[in-house]
Amino acid sequence: MAQIKNALIKTWNNEGLIDFAKTLAGYGVLIRSDEEQSEFFKKEGIYTEKFSLSSYPDIFKLLEEDNLIVTNLKPIGFLINDKTELSGYSNHIFLINHAAKRYEQHLTIVDPKDYTDVVERLRDNKIDLEFRKKLAAKALNYAIKYDIQLAKAIYNDKFPDILNMCFDKREDLRYGENYHQEAAFYVSNNRSPESVSSSTQLQGKKLSYNNIMDANNAIECIKEFDEPTVVIMKHATPTGIASSDNLVQAWKYAFETDTDSPYGGIVSINRRIDKDLAEELSKLFLEIIIAPSFADESREIFGKKKNLILLEVRGIDKPSMREDQEFRSVPDGLIIQDRDTKKIDYTDWKVVTEKKPSDEDIKTMVFGFKCVKWVRSNAIVFVKDKKTVGIGGGQTSRVDSSWIAVNKGKDKINGSIMASDAFFPFRDAVDVVAKDFKLKGIVQPGGSIRDKEIIDAANEYGIPMVFTGQR
Structure with missing residues (x-):
């Protein structure tokens, strides 16, 4: 494998670059850089030979000699609206791909975090094939990430025929869902x-x-x-x-x-x-x-x-404007859907019982419907005075969730609003509560084939009930 004798450096992110370049020079490595970066190095007392990335022949010529490639790119937002920048980007991507695929000859670095490891391995003469492969794979993924972002910037299709996604590793986790599972946390660039x-x-x-x-x-x-x-x-x-x-x-x-x-x-x-x-x-x-x-x-x-x-978490104290997508994985597959950001608008609600809720009760219903959204279905929540007093969820029947919530709340259920995350398939979930407690109202989506039975039950107990039409 080729020894590190020459280094081609062209970076946008200059974090840690000066110390790295000085160390390379100290090991006798000849540094090449373009005119702009040469001036940057010159101010720090680092000698470089100048090169040009203006054409593919220039790149091929450089790669015949340079076996350490240190490069990274401007964020895609800087490139998409500038044809000159975009042309330079194409040459840059070509350089990364060409060098990384020839990892036995070239060591390609795209992440400043790798400088320390490279220096230590240079010092100990441990730039082995495995390390070259590791950095080559990272460089290829880096180049792919930019092309994916560019494709999305050119035309952002909500559900594209071919889906590529970019995530960077934020950290290794303590463990996965169970102690015996390894896990890592990856985050999106946007x-x-x-x-x-x-x-x-x-x-x-x-x-x-x-x-x-x-x-x-x-x-x-x-x-x-x-x-x-x-x-x-x-x-x-x-x-x-x-x-x-x-x-x-x-x-x-x-x-x-x-x-x-x-x-x-x-x-x-x-x-x-x-x-x-x-x-x-x-x-x-x-x-x-x-x-x-x-x-x-x-x-x-x-x-x-x-x-x-x-x-x-900055921003959770302000109204969220986020309207993006969420992902769920299955073995060998991925489901994408719109994030549930639909706001609750009580003016669209329909009172379906003889007794009408007061304006204050409607406000409490809004609070309850926000709460029940985040309880695992089947979910029942009892609320009053802007607080939950009983929560039941994660059950395979709605009546069981009602029973759990009642047993959590006990006497506090009296005078509360009952909120359900989905329609009542039977009246039993209402009966289990209303036979022992006085409710001020029920809020639920409606839409069951037995809606009339549920409405009749609410009327029997004198409970105002509202259909939201929204799960």
């Missing part, structure tokens, strides 16, 4: 700021697969609410949700929904966490706390719990 993929971990142990899945649901759930709100999540389903201008009170209300389940859970909050709230949260063992920001005093309090994970 991710939105208010997502788990864009979160910043401020402290705590390494993330696991389950941490990310639970945190994702906690973030997506909290984004439903404009008012100051606390969401407690366990195994990707809420155990309590409450809104209040006093976040300490909101936390207490959410916790009171189910005082057993929050242990070891996740809390998401759509406002800055201050000292008072931090003191309350620190009384319970929690896996993760999520917020748009943390006051310094709260960081000091949480810092005493070294394993507690703090995730800062």
